[in-house]
Amino acid sequence: MLAGIQLAPSWAVFTSSDRLDPASFHEQALYWSTHPLRLLTVLAYPVGTNADPTDLGRFFFGYPKHGLWAESLYLGVPVMGLACLGAWHHRNLTVFVFLGGLALLLALGQYGGLYEILYTTMPLWSAFRYPEKLMSVFTFAVAMLAGAGIDALRAGRGHLTPWVIAAVLCLGVWFGLRTESVVAWTTTHFRASMTLAARVTGSAATAFLFSAIAALGVSLVAAGRERGAFRIEWLLAILVTIITLDLARANSSAYHTGPVETATFMPPLAKAIAAREGELAPGRYRLITLRDGKFFAPERMFRLLGHDVNSVEVRQALDLEHNAQFHIETVYYYLPGLKEKLPPWIGTDVAARFNVTYYIGRHAHLDNPQYAKGIVATLPEYDRVLFRNPVPAKPRAYLSPRPEQVASPIDPATLFTRPDFLSGEVDVIETPDETLPSTVSGGFVVIERYAPEDVRVRVETPQPAVLILLDSFDKGWTARLETGENVPIRRANALVRAVVVPAGTHVVTFAYQTPLLKAGAWASLVGILVCGGLLVHAHRQRRRSESRA
Numbered sequence: 001m002l003a004g005i006q007l008a009p010s011w012a013v014f015t016s017s018d019r020l021d022p023a024s025f026h027e028q029a030l031y032w033s034t035h036p037l038r039l040l041t042v043l044a045y046p047v048g049t050n051a052d053p054t055d056l057g058r059f060f061f062g063y064p065k066h067g068l069w070a071e072s073l074y075l076g077v078p079v080m081g082l083a084c085l086g087a088w089h090h091r092n093l094t095v096f097v098f099l100g101g102l103a104l105l106l107a108l109g110q111y112g113g114l115y116e117i118l119y120t121t122m123p124l125w126s127a128f129r130y131p132e133k134l135m136s137v138f139t140f141a142v143a144m145l146a147g148a149g150i151d152a153l154r155a156g157r158g159h160l161t162p163w164v165i166a167a168v169l170c171l172g173v174w175f176g177l178r179t180e181s182v183v184a185w186t187t188t189h190f191r192a193s194m195t196l197a198a199r200v201t202g203s204a205a206t207a208f209l210f211s212a213i214a215a216l217g218v219s220l221v222a223a224g225r226e227r228g229a230f231r232i233e234w235l236l237a238i239l240v241t242i243i244t245l246d247l248a249r250a251n252s253s254a255y256h257t258g259p260v261e262t263a264t265f266m267p268p269l270a271k272a273i274a275a276r277e278g279e280l281a282p283g284r285y286r287l288i289t290l291r292d293g294k295f296f297a298p299e300r301m302f303r304l305l306g307h308d309v310n311s312v313e314v315r316q317a318l319d320l321e322h323n324a325q326f327h328i329e330t331v332y333y334y335l336p337g338l339k340e341k342l343p344p345w346i347g348t349d350v351a352a353r354f355n356v357t358y359y360i361g362r363h364a365h366l367d368n369p370q371y372a373k374g375i376v377a378t379l380p381e382y383d384r385v386l387f388r389n390p391v392p393a394k395p396r397a398y399l400s401p402r403p404e405q406v407a408s409p410i411d412p413a414t415l416f417t418r419p420d421f422l423s424g425e426v427d428v429i430e431t432p433d434e435t436l437p438s439t440v441s442g443g444f445v446v447i448e449r450y451a452p453e454d455v456r457v458r459v460e461t462p463q464p465a466v467l468i469l470l471d472s473f474d475k476g477w478t479a480r481l482e483t484g485e486n487v488p489i490r491r492a493n494a495l496v497r498a499v500v501v502p503a504g505t506h507v508v509t510f511a512y513q514t515p516l517l518k519a520g521a522w523a524s525l526v527g528i529l530v531c532g533g534l535l536v537h538a539h540r541q542r543r544r545s546e547s548r549a
Helices: 004-015 022-031 036-042 053-060 077-089 091-107 114-121 131-154 161-177 180-190 194-227 232-254 268-277 299-316 348-353 363-367 517-548
Strands: 286-289 356-361 375-379 384-388 397-399 403-406 427-430 444-451 454-461 465-472 477-480 490-492 496-501 504-512
Touching (some): 077 091, 091 114, 161 194, 268 384, 348 356, 465 504, 477 496, 496 504
Antiparallel strands (some): 375 384, 465 496, 477 504, 490 496
């Protein structure tokens, strides 16, 4: 109940999303399963230093198409050892042992079996994609147990022997991985190149050597505690230092940094749009970035950022992660903020009907003469071209010249082939019980305010008309006139919103309220009151027990 304010809106979004059908996301959900071999990197890391992350994932960790989801899962021998110590001596923390074990089994995904069973049998489990994300729960449980392990060590319950054994084992692995026979076996077994195998085994050997050193350091702390040679405060300070240095050494490579300009520069193509349009303001036009599997960036950027240059490349392309900063809506087949989407096969004529004004793509797209005529700017180093949609785009808001009423939802594939729709002559409105205004001539529409959850449109029309707003139709949106009168929102053109406005000058305000937010807030409030009542009741019972004693 306490989490109702979060769970209720999440439920509303999930039940109206594509994820409600587990079968459609089954392969994608299981793809990012934690490979059992990756569990070794919990104890020794980094592995595969200077290797291509994509090759590392493809040959060693079961990711045939991409690199690693989480670059580092490292916790280290000291942390894992302390967690085991805490679990052994603090049996009241069994819940964390169970939580960590369950999270680890689920994180294995297709390799563990349990995740797939829950995915196919438990309702709503399909909302949790990518099993490797559950490694964060495992890490949390281990951290809690490691804290208990430090308490046990401080109380003198830890012994020297396990740490020495761990150090010896790590040294043995270090020695074995340095041999040529292991490199040859790795090349044959994983079908990797000799160079990649040598990099992986060499870096893994170094990682195990550092793990051995860390284990030896903790063993010295344990020995000092057993013999009482130093004050416990000094020993704990040394232990914390060992753990901090060990985690920093291994995980620092997973924190990617670069010049601040890589995240703040104004992309040249955004400047080109601003120069052409006069102002970059929300709600004016949309852009589609044509994506493909190829990747281009200047050699100097590769030398500076390595494979992280991808973040610069997508910023240059005004991709989905960056466009909001410049008030440019990158569609990539989704209408802003909501689940409605354009089919990926749409042409420029269909895109124009949904306010798509610009495209960004590779130079190869200019082989098409209609694209070549609309070229606006080029970015040769990244093989990017900005060109204007050869088909004039519809404005974000307009009065429908000829609304067509239908009683049931229309198939977008059918609608997008109609010549009268592609030409902009007709808008198909889904409304079973309302008579729509006839053909409208004249009138004026302007967007006065455009924000993610609040859009205000001024309309002047000599007769009743249908106002089309080319934003996604979805639950949670309401519309009202300047008089406060609510007007129903209808689905138009399979994807967007439409309202009927009376003759005259009016201001239509579209407002969004998260579905089930109020219901969830009430549930959370009730939960707070219940918890408060239970605490008061427990406090009174304790006082009564004390008074009787």
